[in-house]
Amino acid sequence: MKRVGVVDTTFARVDMGAIAVRALEATTSHLKVLRRTVPGIKDLPVAARRLFAEGMDLVMALGMPGRAEYDRVCAHEASQGLMHVGILESRPVIEVFVFEGEASSPRELAFLARRRTEEHAENAYLMLFHPERLTERAGLGLRQGFPDAGPVG
Amino acid sequence: MKRVGVVDTTFARVDMGAIAVRALEATTSHLKVLRRTVPGIKDLPVAARRLFAEGMDLVMALGMPGRAEYDRVCAHEASQGLMHVGILESRPVIEVFVFEGEASSPRELAFLARRRTEEHAENAYLMLFHPERLTERAGLGLRQGFPDAGPVG
Amino acid sequence: MKRVGVVDTTFARVDMGAIAVRALEATTSHLKVLRRTVPGIKDLPVAARRLFAEGMDLVMALGMPGRAEYDRVCAHEASQGLMHVGILESRPVIEVFVFEGEASSPRELAFLARRRTEEHAENAYLMLFHPERLTERAGLGLRQGFPDAGPVG
């Protein structure tokens, strides 16, 4: 049995945490999910660390930064914090950020958030249960939420 | 009984610390507040860490960066420091920054500082006493100080 | 008796360390100052940490970044390093940087460096001996080296 933490935000405009929990639980019955929600993306790193303290093998951190320049700075700070936590814990933190500016309509934003979250959940599953399958896909130009770029050469 | 630290600055143009203390104490009688004030936002991270050493369960760090480009750099450095402290302590640091440039008049600045601080105090309360209520609000596009963006999809 | 470390640079164009030592010693006789000088602002963080290892309760780190874009990057790196040291030591590091570009003449630069250093020395004194007086000044829009912005609302 592996344990995956999921942490998302009240700032996001899509319930990304619920999508992640469903997608993770659909991968296998050998995985247990624990979910937390915090106000904003800058609160994700501490929440991730606390989830690791509760025994998680991997944490998915989900957020939806806004369109302003300041939101990009916040996302950068949150990303660095999440990486710091992963390094200190020596366990994977999968960052799933969807920027509002990536989508041109609310409908597209909701679609993108769902798809990216689901594809990262699949990655979480592979990292924990079948890392060799990731190596089989090395260099294939895979993307989460958008069409794959594909390999070159 | 939970303990919350509040640290603000003499640089800010609104007494954000007093607002935070009142808002926190209004949430519940099961919460004790300890307040400190430092000169500027770059002094917040060390003060936050010292508050944790005094047994705080959560720290609210309040500041009001100015309008210049340099102020944005200082805010970025202070944010990274606050995140570092939260990660080291594995306890939440709620950053409440109000940029002077967000408001178009002194009156609006004072209003924004009060409202954002109060809404973050509410978040602090929920994180400590009712984290499940945050999960109920996941993905609702909540904002502090400005109208909520609301959910999409 | 409290101990304050002062570290400045040979890069600066004003002897900021001497100003800091005099200003600190003028505040009270219950304070002992130890001074070090390093070549440039990037050398301040290690020097600050070494001063803490010698028992300082607080360190003032003084520097004067130049006008070029690259100088701003160096100042950013030095600031992050100083914050890192403060967090690791859980003791205050007061950063006193005067950018050459802040002043329009050598005379103004010298005046600004003196005034900002003296006002930060006053802050160091308050932090160590009368922290409650800082809380009395919370939200007053205080500035170091320039006129105070004052409170709003």
Added chain:
Amino acid sequence: MKRVGVVDTTFARVDMGAIAVRALEATTSHLKVLRRTVPGIKDLPVAARRLFAEGMDLVMALGMPGRAEYDRVCAHEASQGLMHVGILESRPVIEVFVFEGEASSPRELAFLARRRTEEHAENAYLMLFHPERLTERAGLGLRQGFPDAGPVG
């Protein structure tokens, strides 16, 4: 016998990990390679740290950031994380990043990825087995993937 970890991504559009493994194994029979693959470059630092925990003497971290501004930010974050891991472990992490924007065609991109990876593999070999040969090449303006700049003066 020295042990080298190789970690690459499914995001990259060239199988850089396979190129690295072959190039490393071609240098000497006194070197054992362990390979891992993660989704994207932000996952490299944790994977590198885990490889060190499995006894690696050096880790090569391979990635291919995209063309967008956001990809540059991600690469910066990943680079800082990799450096952090190297510092914590006191063991070398060789970062091999090929930016899509460096090449003007898929063919050139594939060529650049191969060449840069192979030349960094040669560096890994020298760092582990013949560090004195690197000193012989000090200041020669060597480049990986592009023609050497050569020495001046």
Added chain:
Amino acid sequence: MKRVGVVDTTFARVDMGAIAVRALEATTSHLKVLRRTVPGIKDLPVAARRLFAEGMDLVMALGMPGRAEYDRVCAHEASQGLMHVGILESRPVIEVFVFEGEASSPRELAFLARRRTEEHAENAYLMLFHPERLTERAGLGLRQGFPDAGPVG
């Protein structure tokens, strides 16, 4: 006897390490130098930390970033890493970076690299043997590689 580590790169277009070793050995006979060379500036922090593990009292880290925007990002990352190492070790790391864009000809680049390296070697000597002389020079506007800016006021 003091021990100084010197680490430079094969990327640089001038043999800065050799210049540093000669300049350091010319200062006093009470100083022993240990030299290492790595491929690029991002490899300097780990090499510096390993030199400290071998007993160095101070490390000089020498590099020559290129002209591109990306080179500036790499230099920033390397600088932060070097500062991190100095802070962790509580021992000075003297960063000697010469940007290709600082010079207008190969001849000037070679001259600048030599002069800056020699002047930083002098600083290393003073930091280890005569720190009080640095204090005598505080605020004099000293520069390494370019004419001194001189004091104001």
